[in-house]
Structures are given as C-alpha cells and as structure tokens.
Amino acid sequence: MIKRLLSTNLAWRMSGLTYLTAVIATNGYYVNKGQLIRIGKEENNTLLKYLDKSRNLLEFGSGIGKNLIAISDHIKFGYGIDINPYYCRIAKILTKRFGIQNLLFFRYDGKSFPSLPKFDIIYENGVFERLPKEAVTHYVETLRKDFLSVGGMMILYFLNENAKHIGFTKRLxxxxxxxxxxxxxxxxxxxxxxxxxxxxEWPMAYVYVLSDSDTLKSYFPHF
Ligand SMILES: C[S@@+](CC[C@H](N)C(=O)[O-])C[C@H]1O[C@@H](n2cnc3c(N)ncnc32)[C@H](O)[C@@H]1O
Known part of the structure; x- marks a missing residue:
C-alpha cells in the first residue's frame, strides 16, 4: 500500500516541496547540496567528451538540476525541463547558490513542450525508468524532431536489469x-x-549516444 502510494504522480510531485524530500526522490538517498553536485560530476564524468563550450544542451527531466549544474562548465548554455514545478524551483535556487549563469529551468505539463530553441545535445538521465515504453518512444521522437539541431546528439539513459532486486529499486x-x-x-x-x-555500460543502465544523421562528423569533428 505504502509502496503504491509512493509511486503515484502525487507523491512524486509533493516530494518537490523541500530540498530534503526532493533530493531523496530524485537521487535515491539524502546528500547535502555540495555532495549532490559532486555525485553529478562523478556520474557524468564519462560523458564530458561529448560536451563542448560552444554547444547548447537540453536535459529532459532535469529534476533539481544535479546534472546540469555538474556539467555547466562544459557547455555554452543548458536548459532543463521537468513536469515538477517544485523541482524546477529548487534547481533555480541551487543554480543561484552555486553562482551559475548559463542554466535555465522550465516546468511543463508532460504534453505541450515549452517554446525552446534547437539544441546541439539532448540529454536524459533517470526519467525513462518510470515511463511506459510507448511514452519513451513518443518523447524521443518528439525531442528529436522538434528540438535537436541537424547533426546533433542525443545521450539517453535506459535502466537495465542490473538494477533489479537491489537497493535502488527496493523502496518502490x-x-x-x-x-x-x-x-x-x-x-x-x-x-x-x-x-x-x-x-x-553504467552499473545500472545503458547510456546510448546517438546522432540524428550522417552530419554528426562535421558537427562534432572529434567523432
Ligand atoms: C529520478 S529523477 C532524475 C532527475 C535528473 N535527471 C537527475 O538525474 O538528477 C526523474 C525526473 O523525471 C521527471 N519526469 C518524470 N516524468 C517526466 C516527463 N514526462 N517529462 C519530463 N520530466 C519528467 C521527474 O519529475 C523527475 O524530476
């Protein structure tokens, strides 16, 4: 019963009311703000080679901003979108607290995307793991069609079976x-x-780096 309640959209949303509950919901366990960004840096370390100071990046499901804040020094501009307005609010507070100037966070309703420019890189981490596969297909298709620059790159995280029966999935x-x-x-x-x-191959997930066309090489010459 408690598990079922915790996995509802309402519980997901209410968790954004405070940093304490939001960090537990999005990160899995409590860490303070400095530790959160350190974890973000460690987790994203292997992806830095795809980033570039001249490139803009969109994170789908940006939560309280762990990833975007962690990689903000490696991109030109980062936008985060999320269905939870409270997470976006916390992400903005953290961004200010860490003195970061190149990030913006937007909430949306899960259906109509906000008006955004095209991006060189679209990133998703930890969002698809709670969405039905048909919804994931729809989001990947829409994000690519409406928001990815020609020759741009998508970096998508998919939870895999290694995450079964361990601490990560134990709570729900x-x-x-x-x-x-x-x-x-x-x-x-x-x-x-x-x-x-x-x-x-991350410990619990496959992270796929994808391109929308053959023009990737001219766009990202090091690939
Ligand atoms: C586990 S958290 C991960 C947050 C962040 N990507 C990170 O790695 O710290 C999952 C996030 O996905 C968001 N989310 C869930 N469904 C979504 C949707 N349809 N569109 C955008 N964001 C969504 C949640 O609000 C939550 O912030």
Whole structure:
C-alpha cells in the first residue's frame, strides 16, 4: 500500500516541496547540496567528451538540476525541463547558490513542450525508468524532431536489469520501474532512424549516444 502510494504522480510531485524530500526522490538517498553536485560530476564524468563550450544542451527531466549544474562548465548554455514545478524551483535556487549563469529551468505539463530553441545535445538521465515504453518512444521522437539541431546528439539513459532486486529499486519495488534490454533500445533507435555512436555500460543502465544523421562528423569533428 505504502509502496503504491509512493509511486503515484502525487507523491512524486509533493516530494518537490523541500530540498530534503526532493533530493531523496530524485537521487535515491539524502546528500547535502555540495555532495549532490559532486555525485553529478562523478556520474557524468564519462560523458564530458561529448560536451563542448560552444554547444547548447537540453536535459529532459532535469529534476533539481544535479546534472546540469555538474556539467555547466562544459557547455555554452543548458536548459532543463521537468513536469515538477517544485523541482524546477529548487534547481533555480541551487543554480543561484552555486553562482551559475548559463542554466535555465522550465516546468511543463508532460504534453505541450515549452517554446525552446534547437539544441546541439539532448540529454536524459533517470526519467525513462518510470515511463511506459510507448511514452519513451513518443518523447524521443518528439525531442528529436522538434528540438535537436541537424547533426546533433542525443545521450539517453535506459535502466537495465542490473538494477533489479537491489537497493535502488527496493523502496518502490521492481514493478515501479521499467527496464530495457539492448535489443529493445536498438529496436527503438533504429525505428526512429537514430545512429548509435557509443554505448556506455553504467552499473545500472545503458547510456546510448546517438546522432540524428550522417552530419554528426562535421558537427562534432572529434567523432
Ligand atoms: C529520478 S529523477 C532524475 C532527475 C535528473 N535527471 C537527475 O538525474 O538528477 C526523474 C525526473 O523525471 C521527471 N519526469 C518524470 N516524468 C517526466 C516527463 N514526462 N517529462 C519530463 N520530466 C519528467 C521527474 O519529475 C523527475 O524530476
């Protein structure tokens, strides 16, 4: 019963009222603000090679801003969008607290995306793990069509079976999460015409680096 309650949209949303509850909901356990950004830097370390001071990045489901704040020195501008207005509010407070000037956070209703420019890089981390696979397909397709620059890159995190039966899924139970196999991800990305540049195997997830076209090489010359 408690598990079911915790996994509802309402509980997800209410957790954004304070930093304490928001950090537990988005990070899995409590850490203070400095530790949160350090964790963000560690987690995103292997992705830094795809970033560039001349490139803009959109994070889908940016939560309280852990990733964007952690990589803010490595991009030109970062936008975060999230369905939870309270998380966006905390992300803005943290951004100010760390003196960061190149990030913006927007809430939206999960359906109509806010009016945003095109981005060189679109990043998702920890969002698809709670969404049905059809919804993920829809989001990847829409984000690519409406917000990815020609030749741009998508970096997408998919929870995999390694996350089953461990501390990470214990609080809500495995059934609250959606796990992906490599075959399913390849099927999705191939159907959408995305090319695989790299696959990173993180402890609980596959992180796919994808390009929307053959022009990636001229866009990101080091690939
Ligand atoms: C586990 S948190 C991860 C937050 C952040 N990406 C990180 O790594 O710290 C998942 C986030 O996805 C957001 N989210 C859930 N459904 C979403 C949707 N349909 N569109 C955008 N964000 C969504 C939640 O509000 C939450 O902030």
């Amino acid at each position: 139970g495995d059934s609250a999460y959606v796990f992906w196999t490599k075959e399913e991800i390849t099927d999705l990305t191939t159907r959408l015409g995305l090319k695989q540049i790299d696959v990173h």
